[in-house]
Amino acid sequence: MTERPPRLRGMRWALAALAVAIVPHLPFVPAWISLLLVAALAWRGTADMLGWPLPPRWLRVAMLTAATLAVLATYGTLNGIEAGTSFLALMAGVKLLETRNSRDLTVLVFIAWFLLYAALLRDQRVAQLPWLLASTVLTTAALMRVHAGAAGDAWPDVLRRTAALLAQALPLAAALFLLFPRLPGPFWGIQTSESARTGLSDEMTPGDVSDLSASGEVAFRVRFATAMPPPAARYWRGPVLHEFDGRSWRRPRGQTFPAQGVRFAGAPVDYQITLEPHARHWVLALDLPAAWPQREATQSYDFTLLSPRAINDVTAYVLRSYTKYTAGTVLPLSLRHKDLSLPASGNPRAVALGRALAARNADPQGVVRDMLQMFRSQPFVYTMQPPRLADDAVDEFLFSTRRGFCEHYASAFTLVMRAAGIPARVVTGYQGGDFNPYGGYLIVRQSDAHAWSEVWIDGRGWLRVDPTAAVAPERIEKGLIDAVGEDEPVPGRLREASALWAQVALGWDTVNDFWNQRIVRFNADSQFDLLERLGIREPDWRSLGLGLAASLAVFFVALSAYLGWKFRGPTRDWPARLHEITIRRLRKRGLRPGPIEGPVAFLDRAAAACPDLATRIRDIRNLYVALRYGPSPTLADLRRLKYLVNGLRP
Amino acid sequence: MLKLARTLRSYATARARSWIRQRQGPDRDPVELTRHRLYILPTRLGLAYAAMLFAMLLGGMNYNNNLGLALTFLLVSLGLVTMHHCHGTLRGLTLRLLATDSAFVGQAVKFRLLMENPSAVARPRIELSVDGAVTSIVDVPAGASAEAEIAIAATRRGRVSLSRFEVATRHPLGLFRAWAVVHADYSAVAWPRPAQRSRIPPSVETDTGGAQDRARGEADFAGLRPYQAGDSLHRIAWKAYARGLGLHTKQYAGTDVVSHIFDWDSLEGLDTEARLSQLCRWVLDAHERDEAYGLRLPGRLIDANVGSAHRNRCLSSLALFDTGDIDD
Numbered sequence: 008m009t010e011r012p013p014r015l016r017g018m019r020w021a022l023a024a025l026a027v028a029i030v031p032h033l034p035f036v037p038a039w040i041s042l043l044l045v046a047a048l049a050w051r052g053t054a055d056m057l058g059w060p061l062p063p064r065w066l067r068v069a070m071l072t073a074a075t076l077a078v079l080a081t082y083g084t085l086n087g088i089e090a091g092t093s094f095l096a097l098m099a100g101v102k103l104l105e106t107r108n109s110r111d112l113t114v115l116v117f118i119a120w121f122l123l124y125a126a127l128l129r130d131q132r133v134a135q136l137p138w139l140l141a142s143t144v145l146t147t148a149a150l151m152r153v154h155a156g157a158a159g160d161a162w163p164d165v166l167r168r169t170a171a172l173l174a175q176a177l178p179l180a181a182a183l184f185l186l187f188p189r190l191p192g193p194f195w196g197i198q199t200s201e202s203a204r205t206g207l208s209d210e211m212t213p214g215d216v217s218d219l220s221a222s223g224e225v226a227f228r229v230r231f232a233t234a235m236p237p238p239a240a241r242y243w244r245g246p247v248l249h250e251f252d253g254r255s256w257r258r259p260r261g262q263t264f265p266a267q268g269v270r271f272a273g274a275p276v277d278y279q280i281t282l283e284p285h286a287r288h289w290v291l292a293l294d295l296p297a298a299w300p301q302r303e304a305t306q307s308y309d310f311t312l313l314s315p316r317a318i319n320d321v322t323a324y325v326l327r328s329y330t331k332y333t334a335g336t337v338l339p340l341s342l343r344h345k346d347l348s349l350p351a352s353g354n355p356r357a358v359a360l361g362r363a364l365a366a367r368n369a370d371p372q373g374v375v376r377d378m379l380q381m382f383r384s385q386p387f388v389y390t391m392q393p394p395r396l397a398d399d400a401v402d403e404f405l406f407s408t409r410r411g412f413c414e415h416y417a418s419a420f421t422l423v424m425r426a427a428g429i430p431a432r433v434v435t436g437y438q439g440g441d442f443n444p445y446g447g448y449l450i451v452r453q454s455d456a457h458a459w460s461e462v463w464i465d466g467r468g469w470l471r472v473d474p475t476a477a478v479a480p481e482r483i484e485k486g487l488i489d490a491v492g493e494d495e496p497v498p499g500r501l502r503e504a505s506a507l508w509a510q511v512a513l514g515w516d517t518v519n520d521f522w523n524q525r526i527v528r529f530n531a532d533s534q535f536d537l538l539e540r541l542g543i544r545e546p547d548w549r550s551l552g553l554g555l556a557a558s559l560a561v562f563f564v565a566l567s568a569y570l571g572w573k574f575r576g577p578t579r580d581w582p583a584r585l586h587e588i589t590i591r592r593l594r595k596r597g598l599r600p601g602p603i604e605g606p607v608a609f610l611d612r613a614a615a616a617c618p619d620l621a622t623r624i625r626d627i628r629n630l631y632v633a634l635r636y637g638p639s640p641t642l643a644d645l646r647r648l649k650y651l652v653n654g655l656r657p
Numbered sequence: 658m659l660k661l662a663r664t665l666r667s668y669a670t671a672r673a674r675s676w677i678r679q680r681q682g683p684d685r686d687p688v689e690l691t692r693h694r695l696y697i698l699p700t701r702l703g704l705a706y707a708a709m710l711f712a713m714l715l716g717g718m719n720y721n722n723n724l725g726l727a728l729t730f731l732l733v734s735l736g737l738v739t740m741h742h743c744h745g746t747l748r749g750l751t752l753r754l755l756a757t758d759s760a761f762v763g764q765a766v767k768f769r770l771l772m773e774n775p776s777a778v779a780r781p782r783i784e785l786s787v788d789g790a791v792t793s794i795v796d797v798p799a800g801a802s803a804e805a806e807i808a809i810a811a812t813r814r815g816r817v818s819l820s821r822f823e824v825a826t827r828h829p830l831g832l833f834r835a836w837a838v839v840h841a842d843y844s845a846v847a848w849p850r851p852a853q854r855s856r857i858p859p860s861v862e863t864d865t866g867g868a869q870d871r872a873r874g875e876a877d878f879a880g881l882r883p884y885q886a887g888d889s890l891h892r893i894a895w896k897a898y899a900r901g902l903g904l905h906t907k908q909y910a911g912t913d914v915v916s917h918i919f920d921w922d923s924l925e926g927l928d929t930e931a932r933l934s935q936l937c938r939w940v941l942d943a944h945e946r947d948e949a950y951g952l953r954l955p956g957r958l959i960d961a962n963v964g965s966a967h968r969n970r971c972l973s974s975l976a977l978f979d980t981g982d983i984d985d
Contacts, residue, residue: 113702113831117705117706117709120709120732121709123728124713124716124725124728124729127722127724127725127728128716128720128722128725131722131723131724135724139724139728143728143731147735147830150830150831151829151830153831154702154782154827154828154829154830154831155781155782155828155829155830168829172735172738172739172742172829172830173731173735175738176731176734176735176737176738177731177734178734179730179733179734179737179738180727180730180731180733180734180735183730183733183734184723184726184727184730187726187730189718189721190718320720320721320722526723526724526727527723527724528723529723530721562734562737563737563741566737566738566741567741570741570742570744570745571745573745573776573778574745574746574748574749574776574778575776575777576749576775576776
């Protein structure tokens with residue numbers, strides 16, 4: 008049995024709302040779900056226009072079952088943002104096939120709202136705002152179109168009314184946002200997002216960092232409380248890699264080593280670092296961190312700061328670092344062993360080179376010097392587009408291609424040091440950063456991603472050695488753009504080329520930073536700050552509650568007053584009112600209009616009865632008639648009538 | 658369990674009704690919907706909306722997601738705004754009874770109401786309902802009025818009274834329903850269902866009295882008199898009208914003025930309702946033929962006459978016969 012659905016009010020609006028709400032999810036849900044939803048939307052739109060019948064019930068049930076099973080098979084759950092979004096999108100698709108009344112349409116509208124919400128859970132960037140606004144208006148308009156009257160059906164009218172409702176809702180929404188108590192921490196387990204984010208990884212294969220460097224996305228922003236260190240000292244420490252298999256470097260998993268003491272020297276650097284979400288645990292910090300919030304981060308044995316939770320939201324840390332330090336006095340045996348281990352086979356020439364350098368130099372620092380000298384003197388090229396390397400990657404790079412990015416140099420250098428008997432490891436992170444004068448902070452982008460080495464020298468601890476600096480000192484001093492050839496895909500070339508564009512980009516970044524600091528990271532502390540600035544001393548939860556109650560009251564009163572004004576009755580009928588005053592005044596002379604006596608007859612009688620006022624009364628009569636029944640009543644006449652009536656003193 | 662819930666529900670409804678009745682007292686036409694008599698509650702959709710927002714709030718707090726919370730708060734605020742709009746849409750509306758349309762049993766009597774909107778804003782989707790059943794939905798334009806009707810099926814003859822109805826709206830998003838209860842004192846009459854045309858009316862009495870002028874015979878043309886509302890179309894002097902003399906009714910005089918008196922007692926052997934139905938049929942037929950007729954019911958006599966008003970008077974007296982209601 009097939010049924011012919013009636014045309015529904017608001018169907019197109021609901022379709023449009025769904026279509027817009029799904030857009031930001033498209034890159035994250037599996038392609039087949041997107042395709043199904045788009046197909047369902049297109050089919051329903053066409054069916055609505057041409058009056059096609061709805062599919063039979065058994066088909067819909069079958070599709071619903073298949074959709075649920077497919078999501079379960081893909082994710083193993085219906086919970087979490089990814090699976091939940093996919094499931095919602097599929098539900099919307101199936102619901103479209105059976106939408107036959109306004110309740111079904113309402114369900115679609117609710118799904119659209121949930122999709123909107125899920126997109127915000129995934130991504131809170133300021134660039135989302137236009138879409139968010141459009142989507143909210145469309146979804147609300149769809150609900151209004153389904154439920155409101157037929158009056159004002161034209162789409163600009165619907166949009167206008169929706170926008171008016173939302174605009175009226177804004178003040179209270181803002182008050183709720185500012186004053187609704189923010190409780191710290193999650194109350195129950197959070198399903199970590201599996202979606203890949205750009206950023207460092209705990210594995211480094213030649214080509215990884217150069218790929219990352221092709222992205223202009225912001226990695227983090229830094230506000231310095233003390234003087235900003237010079238570019239050459241801006242090494243931002245990320246994950247440290249110890250294990251090498253001849254090609255890739257890895258962070259050891261589930262293995263830990265004794266912590267090593269650090270002695271700091273020189274002036275401290277105090278700063279706040281605001282990380283963009285990267286879905287990993289490490290907290291980037293200026294080399295070498297000395298103080299951090301104990302509950303929000305811990306330090307690993309290789310001096311990297313780690314957050315107990317994956318960083319899935321914009322997160323800020325207040326840190327202290329020293330750029331001068333002695334890291335470690337004694338190297339634990341287990342770690343020495345780890346950082347000396349070589350792959351069982353492979354890269355024979357590099358290993359041989361290391362051994363030869365060790366044989367030539369008694370002093371490990373001499374080995375380091377010689378190796379760096381080799382990079383400097385031989386025709387090594389620093390490039391983002393190195394040739395692909397085969398199995399013995401380090402050998403091939405050192406002795407034949409000689410073209411590479413920082414990971415090639417760090418990898419080769421570290422391997423040679425280990426072969427020379429010097430404990431060494433690869434440190435990944437970022438180097439440099441752009442200062443934003445508008446916001447007064449340093450922007451560090453993915454294009455600043457970097458890799459360098461640390462070697463252990465007895466008596467001096469872990470020393471940072473950056474072989475890239477030997478090959479391309481501009482990379483450290485100025486940045487990537489100046490270090491590589493002009494035809495290489497460095498992001499930000501446009502910034503470099505056009506001063507105007509550079510200003511615009513910095514301005515836009517300031518907006519993003521403001522958004523992150525004020526909106527995305529708004530929390531209980533910000534709330535108390537706000538209350539204190541409003542003049543409330545020692546604000547607590549109670550002041551928040553009071554503030555909320557007060558704003559609700561103000562909102563209700565203001566809205567009632569506004570609506571009372573909007574729905575007010577007709578404005579006062581001034582001629583009639585002035586006539587009433589005339590009657591009241593004439594009462595002094597004992598004149599009262601009879602039960603069936605109209606204004607004209609009454610005033611004529613009054614004029615006859617009071618000869619002293621006759622002229623004025625007749626003028627009043629004429630003006631009243633002109634204003635009431637005349638073809639074109641004027642404001643001047645009304646003013647004159649008012650004047651005459653006010654001057655009537657019987 | 659379900660039965661218990663239903664019992665509780667009907668009990669609560671009854672209590673609420675009597676409370677509202679006591680609070681407001683009876684209404685007099687016209688009824689202005691002031692804020693003192695407006696009630697507002699979330700609809701089922703509104704409750705679902707609230708549940709959705711609660712889920713969003715919990716999620717936003719759990720994930721510490723400020724943008725999610727911002728959306729939630731915007732929607733919370735939107736809900737409260739629509740609550741005010743819903744209330745405002747009803748407030749200040751004035752209801753006036755235009756007319757009541759009587760009908761025969763088996764048809765529906767109608768109460769036609771005029772909704773007046775004095776404000777410069779339209780009031781869409783105003784619904785009228787009786788005992789929970791929506792009888793009409795109208796949009797009242799800005800600064801104008803709209804007509805709406807409440808139709809009630811007449812199941813038995815006699816007075817059909819409309820003592821309580823609701824005016825409501827769910828504008829603009831359907832999240833809230835604002836309503837006002839009107840305890841009206843409106844009534845219409847349900848006439849008896851006319852019997853089949855099977856029984857011939859009793860023999861014609863020839864009037865010989867002085868009613869000749871009024872009860873018009875068929876024989877001799879006696880002149881024209883100005884048209885009065887209720888005169889039969891058959892007797893209008895169309896030729897005179899065509900000459901531009903205005904509407905006139907032809908009058909006849911003569912000895913064979915036909916005037917029926919339909920007598921209750923002539924229908925022996927039938928029960929009360931059947932007699933009333935039969936009398937109703939005769940009245941209708943006589944009216945159709947423009948004959949003068951009267952009614953004789955136990956304890957009541959309606960003199961022979963013609964016209965729509967007379968017909969309605971006769972039908973009403975049949976409808977209200979023996980019901981205890983007073984015929985007006």
